[in-house]
Amino acid sequence: MKNKNFEVIIIGGSYSGLSAAMSLGRSLRQVLIIDSGLPCNRQTPHSHNFITQDGESPAIISEKAKLQVDFYKTVRFFNGLAIEAVKTQNGFEIKTESGELFTSKKLLFATGVKDVLPEINGLVECWGISVLHCPYCHGYEVKTEKTGIIANGEMAFEYAKLISNWTKDLRLLTNGKSTLTSEQTKVLERHQIEIIEDEIESLEHENGNIKQVIFKKQSKITLKAIYFRSPFEQHCSLPEVLGCTLTEQGLIKVDIMQKTSIPGVFASGDCVIQARSVAMAVSSGSFAGASINKELIEESFA
Template identity: 65%
Template sequence: MENKNFDVIIIGGSYSGLSAGMALGRSLRNVLIIDSGKPCNRQTPYSHNFITHDGKRPGAITEEAKDQVKNYNTVKFHDGTVIKTKKIPDGFEVKTSSDEHFSAKKLILASGVKDTMPDIPGFSECWGISVLHCPYCHGYEVKNEKTGILANGEMAFEFSKLIFNMTKDLTLLTNGKSLLTNEQTEKLKKNNIDLYEEEIAGIEHENGFIQKVIFKNGKTLSLKALYAKIPFEQNMNVMDDLGCELTEQGFIKVDFMQKTNIPGVFACGDNVTMMRSVANAIAQGNFAGAVANRELSEEDF
């Protein structure tokens, strides 16, 4: 790649980044999309709740999208991981793990987040397959099945309300002493939701499909699916490098125009919202690309 200077660099080449790239490519902007090829949903067999692509492999959607973005010859791709970003007088510079440097007037952060797996044998192997994060993406496929929720406290209570609509055969696993209030516990009982406070020893599975949860006291619980709310961290150190603000939940803080607190830096997709879905990421990326183009147009006119 000869050119090292671009109008916009997009960090992350999954749904949100590709959508931003298409909007900018169609606006004749010189764009570089940098992607490591490790999306957070790489284990997920099927994507749902995205109209026209319902039931497709996540990777197939990405491949089709990338092929379409490649039709716009002002958009270039670079395989790699961004390890450093910094402000320079006329924009921003990024450094990759292979010590390559690129610069641009604008940055779009679409690098996503990294889920922090709990220290439970079998959990990570099932993540995205039968251990699920989103009922909108995967709930229909396990409707009315024997289902568990791995969570505690207020989050566990709120999540239980949501999943209760999908199945009445529901068990809440707090993996230790429950932090629910007495009133919340009574509400669970009223709706026949079992509460297990035993610590989990591991998950028995076949190729990522749960067979049973094994507890440290020797008990077991057969399940078809397990919803889990687990911690995450940003894939990029945007606070130290760029000074981007984060929300209390750890998302990059953006306004309604997908702008961060740093002028010229936009963010979209899983970086910025708990609504982690293909459709949402694509919509945000498309908008971020359009707003970045508008800023460039204002500055160039």
């Protein structure tokens, strides 16, 4: 790539990064998208609750987006991993794993988060296929089916109430001794939500489609789907290296203009949003692109 200097570098080329790039490309900005090609939903067969794209595969949505963004000739793509980010006098310098150096006035992190999954055999293979994180994204497809929730304590209680909207054939797998209060237990039992305290040994599945949950006490239950809210960590450490503040939940803290605590650095998508979905990522990316363009305009008139 001959050009090494850009007005904006976007690290992360999934839905949010591509949406920001479209806003910036339509604003005639010189943009570089650096992406390593490992989106968090790469195993998920279908995406839902995104108008005009409901039921489409995540990969196809992404490919359509790339083709549309590529129409704007001021936007360039670089397939690689950003490993260093340095604040300079005029902006930022980004180094990739292959040794390429790029500079920009503004920087957008659309790097997403990484799910930290428990060591349950079969769970990784089922993640995003039959082990689900969001009923708004996937609940309709398994409505009324025999369903489990892996959770405990306050989160389990609230999650069980939520998922009961989609199915009444529901049981709570606390994966060990329940930490629900006696009152919470009574409420769930009153709504016929079974509570199973056995530790989980493995998930028996076929190509990621769950068949049975095997417990350490050798008992089994047959399920069609499981919900699990995975803890997460930032997929990219560069925002923290630059000094960006994180929230208590571990998300990059941004203001209403998608600005981080570091001047010139913006963030959008799953790395800043508690409610993770394609639609939310696209929305925040589009707004971040417009916000960056506005800041560049204001600086040119200063």
